[in-house]
Amino acid sequence: MPSIATRLADGVGAALANLPLALVPLALALTDVQKIRAVLAFSGFRTGVRFTLPASVLTVWGFVSTPATGVSVNAGVPTTGLTDPATVAAAAGGLLVTAVLSAGYFGSVADALAGRRYRFVEHVRRHFRAFLVVTVAPVAVFAPAALLVAAAPASAPVVLLPCSSSPSARRTCCSRRRT
Numbered sequence: 001m002p003s004i005a006t007r008l009a010d011g012v013g014a015a016l017a018n019l020p021l022a023l024v025p026l027a028l029a030l031t032d033v034q035k036i037r038a039v040l041a042f043s044g045f046r047t048g049v050r051f052t053l054p055a056s057v058l059t060v061w062g063f064v065s066t067p068a069t070g071v072s073v074n075a076g077v078p079t080t081g082l083t084d085p086a087t088v089a090a091a092a093g094g095l096l097v098t099a100v101l102s103a104g105y106f107g108s109v110a111d112a113l114a115g116r117r118y119r120f121v122e123h124v125r126r127h128f129r130a131f132l133v134v135t136v137a138p139v140a141v142f143a144p145a146a147l148l149v150a151a152a153p154a155s156a157p158v159v160l161l162p163c164s165s166s167p168s169a170r171r172t173c174c175s176r177r178r179t
Contacts, residue, residue, distance in 0.1 A: 018112045024105040029059035031094060033094045042067040056102040056134050099135040103127035 002010075015022075046067055085089070107123020 010074070013167055015110070018109075018118070021105060021108055023111065024101050025057055025059045028057055028098060028101060031058075031097070032061055035061050040068040055099070056131060095135050095139065096132070099128060099132040100124050102135065103131040106131075137143060 103126070104124040105121040108118030108120050111118035111123075126144055
């Protein structure tokens, strides 16, 4: 059985041999301009918790909580500009780009793990539809809830988690006022 040092050296060697694939998570992270602006505009110390759905390609934003005030709900598309056709087109384009990059990325990672030369464009052609579903489904499921929260008056309570029918659970039900 190889030592941990040997396994780490093999992993680093494989990662360096396929370094161009690291551009996909980097490109997807750079497309989220709002989060980059929030980080650059913040000064001081901050801690935060980030709960996210599994994403096809993990970027830095999957585990880094950006500075925000109050409780925020994000469905993956901006809820403030849904009446603006340019915003809707940009959000749809972002989902398409994410699906294209994810399809090529995962097919190429599979090739690299099998010791084959990766064929990014071929994997995009083969897996685009499946990754489009994986990319759009969470947005389609959670967009109505995010729109409801965004449209609610600031004084209205918004229930974030379903309450149980037991009396003790009802007392501790997670309900938050928007701030």
